Amino acid sequence: MGEFLAREFILTLQDLDRLRLLSERLEEQTQRIKAGLEITATAESIERTKRDLEERLTELAGHCESLGLRSTLTYIGWMRRHLDKPSEDLGAELGFDLQIPHGLDKARGMIPELREWVMSDLSEPILVAVDPSRSTYYRNTELFGPEVSKKFGSASRAIEEAGKSLALGRYTASVFHLMRVVESGLRALGKSLDDPSLDPKANPNWERILGRCDAELKKPIAQRSELWRRDGQFYVDATAFLRAVKDAWRNPTMHVEIFYDERAVLEVWNAVASLMRHLATRLSE
DSSP states (O other): OOOOOHHHHHHHHHHHHHHHHHHHHHHHHHHHHHTTOSHHHHHHHHHHHHHHHHHHHHHHHHHHHHHTOHHHHHHHHHHHHHHTSOOEETTGGGTSOOEEOHHHHHHHHHHHHHHHHHHHHHTSSOOOOOOGGGHHHHHOSOTTOHHHHHHOGGGHHHHHHHHHHHHTTOHHHHHHHHHHHHHHHHHHHHHTTTOGGGOGGGOOOHHHHHHHHHHHHHSOGGGSOHHHHHTHHHHHHHHHHHHHHIIIIIHHHTSTTOOOOHHHHHHHHHHHHHHHHHHHTTOOO
8 A cells, every 4th residue: 555645746736837827937938939929038947947847857756656556657757768869940830940849848748647647546546644643653663662662673563563553443443453563462471480381482372371370479478580589570461451351352252253443443542552551570481
């Protein structure tokens, strides 16, 4: 899916308006030449108009590239090739020596059709607008903060996709991605137990890891693994938080009957963000 800002549309339309004005200016200059008025000044003005047209076409091509307007880009290429054609002495028949870029007049005649190409290209894609109040979710790459991104790099893509899904109103999809984020935190918690059976490569499920965490917390403090002895309250909170997420959202999300609205997904979002920030204070992948 292509991404662009609404200003690209505005700039494209502005470019088309500038090209229209250039076309009108060139037509006026042509009429002045035929009338034999201000030949030298007009010749210089025509050359300046040619440069302006080249600049406007370059700018328009850049905006069309952002919008994915492929046919329009091809048409702009044709216009540029006309501008590159050598000048012809079109003033001789009027009794004076004046080199007028013949391709400029040809390119000018193509400007009205250029707008049609833009509109035709824009009629094909399905364009989706992101509410400005949700643009942060779509564009920010560290939605849970830099510490989470640093400690849980593998979750970064899932966090980003969860944000984009939320911004686009695909709330249930956002929750699915958030559960993948939590799984990264869950595996880090399992790793802290120093238990080879909980190796992420063995793909242990949620309940297996949480069950092992519950069992660790039931042990006397002196018998727990080193990290769990050192900061018991952190692991108590982390285990409880992860189990709450599993029961409240992870398990229900797996059922086809469950769909989330905006209010619900924001509750999940805030809970998962708080969980990952908590885990990032002690754990990493």
